[in-house]
Amino acid sequence: MRIDAITIFVDYFNSLELSLLGKARSTGILDFQAIDLRDFTNDKHRTVDDSPYGGGAGMLMKPEPWGDALDQVLAADGSSTLIVPSPAGEVFNQAMAKELAAKSHLVFACGRYEGIDQRVFDYAATKAEVRLISLGDYVLNGGEVAAIAMIEAIARLIPGVIGNAESLVEESHGEAGLLEYPSYTKPASWRGFDVPDVLTSGNHAAIAKWRHEQSVERTKRVRPDLLTED
Ligand code: ADE
Numbered sequence: 001m002r003i004d005a006i007t008i009f010v011d012y013f014n015s016l017e018l019s020l021l022g023k024a025r026s027t028g029i030l031d032f033q034a035i036d037l038r039d040f041t042n043d044k045h046r047t048v049d050d051s052p053y054g055g056g057a058g059m060l061m062k063p064e065p066w067g068d069a070l071d072q073v074l075a076a077d078g079s080s081t082l083i084v085p086s087p088a089g090e091v092f093n094q095a096m097a098k099e100l101a102a103k104s105h106l107v108f109a110c111g112r113y114e115g116i117d118q119r120v121f122d123y124a125a126t127k128a129e130v131r132l133i134s135l136g137d138y139v140l141n142g143g144e145v146a147a148i149a150m151i152e153a154i155a156r157l158i159p160g161v162i163g164n165a166e167s168l169v170e171e172s173h174g175e176a177g178l179l180e181y182p183s184y185t186k187p188a189s190w191r192g193f194d195v196p197d198v199l200t201s202g203n204h205a206a207i208a209k210w211r212h213e214q215s216v217e218r219t220k221r222v223r224p225d226l227l228t229e230d
Contacts, residue, residue: 001030001031001103002031002104002106003032005032006035006069007037007108008036008112009142010036016152027160032151038065040066059113061115063119066109066120067120070107073107078127083150084116084131084133085135086134087138089132092136094173101155110144178216179226181210181211
């Protein structure tokens, strides 16, 4: 899979050189590039912002550098998906991560200031599928941190990125739509807290039943909304 991120802060994406995603990049499973929007400016100051028509606080990202960057990055055959991290978008979740992991080319457009001129999205929609996606109901300073979170959630679902594919099935928001049960490792007793007896019983059916009950109880208590969704 190819993923590009257009940004004025390419260094944010250095973290994608680490751990499993870094390994997926070095083995060629993931082709990631951070692209500097300022490389598509033509003035001495490499300006990417301007004041909004109609007034209002703050600055907006001007359309020309975005247009030139998108012309270079979006696939000519319309196969790219442009993701715009924005608190005004649909809220990201595991189902969306799974859907996006099946795409061939994702481009993240990371806005700063008060956002990007609307015509950039209108233009991009003539060349690619455009999705505004929010990480949650809070406001970040720009799209970079949200893009990194989404890239990690998406890329780890690409076959071969995670060594043990079974761990994808059992985790929170996995196939069952439940939160994950609590887990324990050695020692069996630590600072007065003991591992539940069932986990050391060797009874695999009882362990599976206990884990399922714990998942249901935790989901009811912490995220009852997950149980009422279809
Ligand atoms: N940019 C600023 N806030 C954001 C959020 N909550 N999600 C995605 N992108 C953002």
